[in-house]
Amino acid sequence: GENVEQHPSTLSVQEGDSAVIKCTYSDSASNYFPWYKQELGKRPQLIIDIRSNVGEKKDQRIAVTLNKTAKHFSLHITETQPEDSAVYFCAASKVIKAAGNKLTFGGGTRVLVKP
């Protein structure tokens, strides 16, 4: 099955600096890569996703890159703000016929933005 590794497990940055989280996946058939943000005590929520037919996607201060050959993808947060403090999860999935898709999550990165 799919295996997703995520690094680092914790990341502390100064407000205004950039944060980068990296993930690798094992199944070359995976074609969908979402990122979820989980604030303390709350449910995970999708913040951005990328499909295998593109290499980069940006939404305001957040960008994701995908390298299919190397099987890794990254989340970039620029101009970090205190409200960016949370746990971030990467995930990978592929469509499994008649069974929908199953997201395999990375272990999470706890991001702390220091004011």
Added chain:
Amino acid sequence: SQTIHQWPATLVQPVGSPLSLECTVEGTSNPNLYWYRQAAGRGLQLLFYSVGIGQISSEVPQNLSASRPQDRQFILSSKKLLLSDSGFYLCAWRQRAKANEKLFFGSGTQLSVL
């Protein structure tokens, strides 16, 4: 609009007691349903998923079971809880008609087995 309800929010149970966590989805039909567990400081582990009534797929062997008695109802159960069952349990749903669409998570149940 679609909503997902999960209860209870917190639960403290003794070892060996039974468990029943319930999740319901409103505003959609034929959803794919999922149960995830999040151990403290760890990632999200998929436990079960269902693509229809009575159809359950288990991802990891464990002390838990799942059932889907109705289209929008997903139940996580155990006959006898273990200490290792402690964790944060999240129910989630996805539209079956669309491939790779995002998951919507419930608010979670914090289970402590003592």
